[in-house]
Amino acid sequence: MAAPPDDVLWARGLHYAYDGSPALRGVSFGIREGEVVAVSGPRGSGKTTLLRCLSGQTLPEAGEVWFNSSPVHTLGRAARERLRLHRFGWIDSSPRLVGELTAWENAALPLLLHGTGYRAARKQACAWLDRLDVGGCARKRPAALRQAERQRVAVARALVHSPAVLFADEPTAPLHRTDRAQVLRTLSAAARSHGITVVLATHDLTLTRTARTADETGAALADRVFALADGRRSRVPPAEELQNPARPEGTAACSLSV
Numbered sequence: 001m002a003a004p005p006d007d008v009l010w011a012r013g014l015h016y017a018y019d020g021s022p023a024l025r026g027v028s029f030g031i032r033e034g035e036v037v038a039v040s041g042p043r044g045s046g047k048t049t050l051l052r053c054l055s056g057q058t059l060p061e062a063g064e065v066w067f068n069s070s071p072v073h074t075l076g077r078a079a080r081e082r083l084r085l086h087r088f089g090w091i092d093s094s095p096r097l098v099g100e101l102t103a104w105e106n107a108a109l110p111l112l113l114h115g116t117g118y119r120a121a122r123k124q125a126c127a128w129l130d131r132l133d134v135g136g137c138a139r140k141r142p143a144a145l146r147q148a149e150r151q152r153v154a155v156a157r158a159l160v161h162s163p164a165v166l167f168a169d170e171p172t173a174p175l176h177r178t179d180r181a182q183v184l185r186t187l188s189a190a191a192r193s194h195g196i197t198v199v200l201a202t203h204d205l206t207l208t209r210t211a212r213t214a215d216e217t218g219a220a221l222a223d224r225v226f227a228l229a230d231g232r233r234s235r236v237p238p239a240e241e242l243q244n245p246a247r248p249e250g251t252a253a254c255s256l257s258v
């Protein structure tokens with residue numbers, strides 16, 4: 001099947017199960033270059049599994065994943081690792097930094113692995129740390145940083161090599177509420193200013209409302225919502241439904257307001 005001409009990344013009919021228990025049941029997805037898409041849904045709905053399949057970390061049991069003209073689902077392990085190193089960025093819910101390295105060295109890792117010189121890598125890493133308001137932490141090691149600062153360093157590391165696609169899996173989950181909105185806004189704005197495509201997994205509807213309200217520029221956090229429920233694509237509730245107070249975990253509407 002031919003790739004949709006405008007999509008930088010697309011998938012069709014993805015199935016994946018853990019020990020026979022289905023996590024994705026025929027999910028199709030597409031994202032245009034420079035687009036920011038929020039993948040939303042209750043806990044356990046398949047968000048992480050979808051991001052892992054799209055980024056080549058997990059091979060789907062059935063279905064296709066294409067990055068431009070590359071069939072990610074048929075690439076060997078080494079080719080997928082190269083793709084992840086050179087073209088993709090990944091942010092986890094918990095910042096996994098190398099404890100022995102300083103903040104800037106952590107942020108510069110993708111560049112150093114690409115073979116960029118030490119000085120140039122430091123300059124680029126420090127510029128991203130500045131942009132993310134943690135420039136003052138550049139010489140500190142992770143143990144000396146607050147959780148929010150560590151997550152910003154992880155965001156800098158994910159963006160430093162200007163990936164084509166950034167995957168962010170609940171990137172603000174471990175942060176304090178006030179830090180969450182700010183980190184999300186910074187991430188979204190930084191990606192937009194560099195034309196980076198973003199696939200953002202989140203289950204937190206209220207957070208996105210906060211982020212949006214607090215955004216003085218009025219720029220939407222995401223261009224579009226892709227809702228999942230029980231491993232399948234589901235309906236994105238209309239905005240007025242999202243104005244209601246949060247429902248109990250697991251029964252929440254699986255989308256967010258953007």
Ligand SMILES: Nc1ncnc2c1ncn2[C@@H]1O[C@H](COP(=O)(O)OP(=O)(O)OP(=O)(O)O)[C@@H](O)[C@H]1O
Binds near residue numbers: 045046
């Ligand atoms: N490593 C694993 N082993 C077994 N089952 C798993 C594993 N990872 C995920 N699952 C199951 O697969 C389903 C989808 O999980 P997934 O983590 O993709 O959903 P999610 O929407 O990202 O959830 P969360 O918001 O809690 O991270 C869930 O039922 C989950 O329990």
